[in-house]
Amino acid sequence: MKNLIIGICIAATVAALIAIGVFTSHFGLGFASNIGNWGAVGDFFGGVLNPTFALLSLILIAYTLMQNKKALEQSEKAIEQGTKAIEQNEIALQVSNKELELTRNELANSSKALEEQASLLAIQSFETTFFNMLELHNKLLNNIFYDGGESYENIKDELDITYYVDGSFYGEDKKHKGLDSLKRLITAIESAFVYGKNRTTVLFIFNTMYKYENKAFGGYFRNLYQVLKLIKNSFPDMNIQKKYSNILRAQLSNQELSLLLLNCLCPYVDNGEFRKLVIHFELFEHLDITYKLGDDNIATFTINNQTLNLTSNEIDQYFSTDTSGKLIKSAFGQNPQIMDYCKFKNLIDQ
Known part of the structure; x- marks a missing residue:
């Protein structure tokens, strides 16, 4: 974009210099003697340079539109990529949630198993003490x-x-x-x-x-x-x-x-x-x-x-x-x- 602007500025400058060169080569340098001549000079430069400048402006506008279109396309691609990334993130989150749920279930099952094991050990410990005391009970009775x-x-x-x-x-x-x-x-x-x-x-x-x-x-x-x-x-x-x-x-x-x-x-x-x-x-x-x-x-x-x-x-x-x-x-x-x-x-x- 920068190079195009520089090129257009150079082209506009060259066109202006050519127009001035052509004018001076035919009419020489100096100020016009009446207002009519000034108008003719203006018409000359306007007729020569205005189309040139308009063309250069049109080129710049067209180039700008093309650049904007490319930028929009890139934005759309970026948005599409962002949407895909969000979808992938959602899928990843769902997978993570499932993994967390499975982990929680495993922990819950492990906790339940540990509780059952602790309960079983407590009952075993109690029964060992209980039946030992029953045995002692019988010994005390017999004595x-x-x-x-x-x-x-x-x-x-x-x-x-x-x-x-x-x-x-x-x-x-x-x-x-x-x-x-x-x-x-x-x-x-x-x-x-x-x-x-x-x-x-x-x-x-x-x-x-x-x-x-x-x-x-x-x-x-x-x-x-x-x-x-x-x-x-x-x-x-x-x-x-x-x-x-x-x-x-x-x-x-x-x-x-x-x-x-x-x-x-x-x-x-x-x-x-x-x-x-x-x-x-x-x-x-x-x-x-x-x-x-x-x-x-x-x-x-x-x-x-x-x-x-x-x-x-x-x-x-x-x-x-x-x-x-x-x-x-x-x-x-x-x-x-x-x-x-x-x-x-x-x-x-x-």
Whole structure:
């Protein structure tokens, strides 16, 4: 463009010089003598140079239009290329979005797999601890040894009874440990209840014996408490809790349940935390217990195999009720005898 302008300027200059040269060669140099001659001079130069300058201008305009056309074409190509680039960028973004989505899905799957693995490891860790504690539970039960002879006189004096069976009648069998010792302990408790002068409660007798005989069975009940606590704290789902507590409950004999009932009411044990766990897991649902309503509408309870006589006050402490006095949960679950008693007490609807 620059060269064209220079060329046109040179051509215009040359044309002007030629016109001046031609004019001066024919008419010489000097000023015209009248206005008419001046007009003739103007007509001469205008007639010679105007077409030349117009032609040069037309060439410049045409060239400019051609350049503008080329610029427009280049702009259109640039726009088209830009559009294609944008489309390619959109495709690239879509691909990137898909890759990100796949990455997120993979991360989510990995996270879920890790959670499942962690959950499985937690369950495995729990079950290892749980079954080890069950094994310890059985060992502690088998090592329980109760020989009433050691504390016989102290208990007899404290309860103010002249005689009660302490289990020594078992003869050589009194050397046996485990469940036999629990049977001897229950026999001693019921015997003290039968022969007591004031016919005090079975729970009072147990509390008295607890002070002297806790060394024989205290560790067993403490381990049982820790097993229940482990189950409750390990799983928020009650169905899973019941699964493991039922495994534990299946290991407990009627004698163990009987002593557990008294143990959880003993003031020397705790602040009722053990009893709350027993209620929570309904451990006494299969306890062999009989409910009887006397002529005075006073309810009495008898645990069978072996016999223990309980009062309604002792049973009532294993009920959880709401503010209106309705039963929320019972340590006896759906035990039919206790359910009849709850109906009598209006704890549940008839």
